[in-house]
Amino acid sequence: MSCQRKVFLAANSPSGFVSFFDELYNPYQNCRAYIIKGGPGTGKSSFMKRIAAAAEERGHDVTRVFCSSDPESLDGVMIPSLSVSIADGTAPHVIEPRFPGAVENIVNLGDFWNAKELFKMSDEIRSLSLENSIFHRRSSRFLSAAGALLRENEKTLAPYVLEDKISGFAARFCARETPKKKHAAPGKKSVCLLSGITPHGVTFFNETVEAYAARIIAVEDEYGCVCGRLLEQIGEYAVKNGYDVIFCRCPMKPKEDCEHLIIPEISLALVTTKTLHRIELPLSRTVHAKRFLKDGAVLRSRRLVLNRRLISELTDNAVEMLGKAKSVHDELEKLYMKNMDFEKLNDFTDRFIFSLLDE
16 A cells, blocks of 8 residues: 655745755656746646656555645655656756756646736736745744744753763664664665644644654653754664664754654654644653753743743744735736646646556
8 A cells, every 4th residue: 555645845944945855856866857847826736746646546655745835735746666756846946957858857837828828917927926025035034033032042951951861862762773783884864844834834744754653752842952962863873773764854943953753664753842833643652851951940941931932923923924925826826827728737747647657
């Protein structure tokens, strides 16, 4: 039976839009990558949804890459058993071929639009596009302020973190769960996000964790002062010992912190639970961050508690701006949808699926 997994490969973050789209495929390996070009409302997401569904019908596991600015829309599809990826290669996550034709192929959905009619709407299209960008910038400013408070909390807690205790726990944990394989090369590291700051709030893909792991361990860390250090060390130990590991980054610090960790080979996941999102999953056990701090009393500091509340409020404001941006984007999509020949696109999609999965 096929297994469906959902991830983000980009984040609305305190430092703006951050992309991990280079995780889609390795152009130096034997693979096929299809890069979709086209405008909003031209059917990119629907095209990928049909391919994903067809691949699953044929028994392939599929990873769906969702859009953090619209978590109902797809940004990409990965079919590992075929070494195939299909992705939206337009802004803000532009993808350009490195080895055109040999690895990457362009899928141009502009072939199915009415350019003359769209030209007549150019002023409206420009206006809506600029308005959409304005709301995204406002969202980024709210997240930037939240990120500053998050860093302040981490700085406050840093002197209380027992680094040796974290390292000792990570070493013992991996000795038990991921013992070193004999004569094995280091495992493979991959990166994604399981949570995202979206127009619907903070979205978390519980089903992806359950698809990979029968055992789920929670790291309860309200202030995020321990989880990143702990999971990063466990992940690095496991990779060194020969296991493939999925490092799931935090949307508030996507280039720095590991928020969740999955080791598929042993069906194990470690997930962080904190203020921004609560994990609703069947847990094997919970590890409390307090055990890695010198003095639990510092966690009751008025400044830390106030900052935590402000971070939540600022994130809510960012979500509101993302919602406004999506509303504008929806209007932009309508303009393109009215000027697309979807019948021809559907025929093209049928042929594409046949050539990809059946030939």
